[in-house]
Amino acid sequence: MRFLFCIIAFLMIGQAIERPTFEDFVAGYERNKASMFNYEGLPAFVLSENLLAVLKLPNAKLNKYVKYDPFLNLYLVRTDFSLIPTPMGDEEKLTRNDWVGVWDPNKPYIGHIKYLAQNINERDQLDFNTKIGLLGTACCEMMGIALDDNSFIGNRYLKHFMKYNDVYWGDIGVDFALRENKIYVNKIRKNGQFLINDEVISVDGTPVKSLRKLNEKILFADPGSTLYFQVLRDNVDLNISTEVFAKDISMFNLPNTKPKVKPTNFRSNLGLSVNSSLIVTKVDPKSKADLAGFMVGDKILRVNNAIVKDFKNLQTILAGGNDFNILIQRKSSKLPLHNFNDNLLGNINTNGDGNFQFFIRLKK
Missing domain, CATH: 2.40.10.120 (Thrombin, subunit H)
Structure with missing residues (x-):
């Protein structure tokens, strides 16, 4: 011995x-x-x-x-x-x-x-x-x-x-347990195809012998992929195909790490919508902006003789007053008198490239 x-x-x-x-x-x-x-x-x-x-x-x-x-x-x-x-x-x-x-x-x-x-x-x-x-x-x-x-x-x-930019772990809505060296369905959270005590025989044609490997096959599966299970239920072999979805992480209340999208448009309650280039993109019918004479395509240059830098600046100015003289630039083809002799255009100024600048008075 x-x-x-x-x-x-x-x-x-x-x-x-x-x-x-x-x-x-x-x-x-x-x-x-x-x-x-x-x-x-x-x-x-x-x-x-x-x-x-x-x-x-x-x-x-x-x-x-x-x-x-x-x-x-x-x-x-x-x-x-x-x-x-x-x-x-x-x-x-x-x-x-x-x-x-x-x-x-x-x-x-x-x-x-x-x-x-x-x-x-x-x-x-x-x-x-x-x-x-x-x-x-x-x-x-x-x-x-x-x-x-x-x-x-x-x-x-x-x-x-490191594979995904978002938190993603695969799930099929089923939890498994090891009993007497066999793997069984232990809990069903979100899957109508399995029953508790189904014995798992294989996944994707590979015999299942390890609870860890089974769980990790699901965890590491790509979103939307399909896993093919062979299970034994009441001594009857069954084939089950189930789609992998993202594990629920809502209980963690994770902060949103996505960068906030910068606004590209500003809409005034005066009926005027302006983009980041200070060009009018929409004029609401019968609004104060419409009645004042604004048109889509007008570019805002100044308000009350102050240069407007961006639409946030415009938003602040319009929120702080009631009466505005707004210098705009408009293409000559959109002027009501564009077919008439230039002498009839009075004090409207042109910058020589077919665009004209003039003031519009806007009141709240």
């Missing part, structure tokens, strides 16, 4: 991967330190040549970013300067014998991946004390972003995170 134990121990030692030294990870830090830095006071990690993952810390936030993902607690930032990304490895291929660490020049953070999360509401786990930083091998492959609670965000999540 003791001989058998010694043989097994010898084989285990022979197959074990030698623990890398602290100096190995210091060398990894030196090779990859350009991929991690502070961005506006927050830890930032390079994902591509112009994309950063910035970790949100308590009582701190960024003012400019592509999106904030509440599941990962990361901002996605697009930079206008070039970045140096670290090659991404595949954390799913690592075994319990493979060594990983948080690249740090001062203290060793070295160990193994303990557990890969089953769903987005969990975190991948490490079996050693950690700090916020890049998680990688002793050589040069990044495996994810380490947090300070022995957890990390794996590359498979980071690759999906």
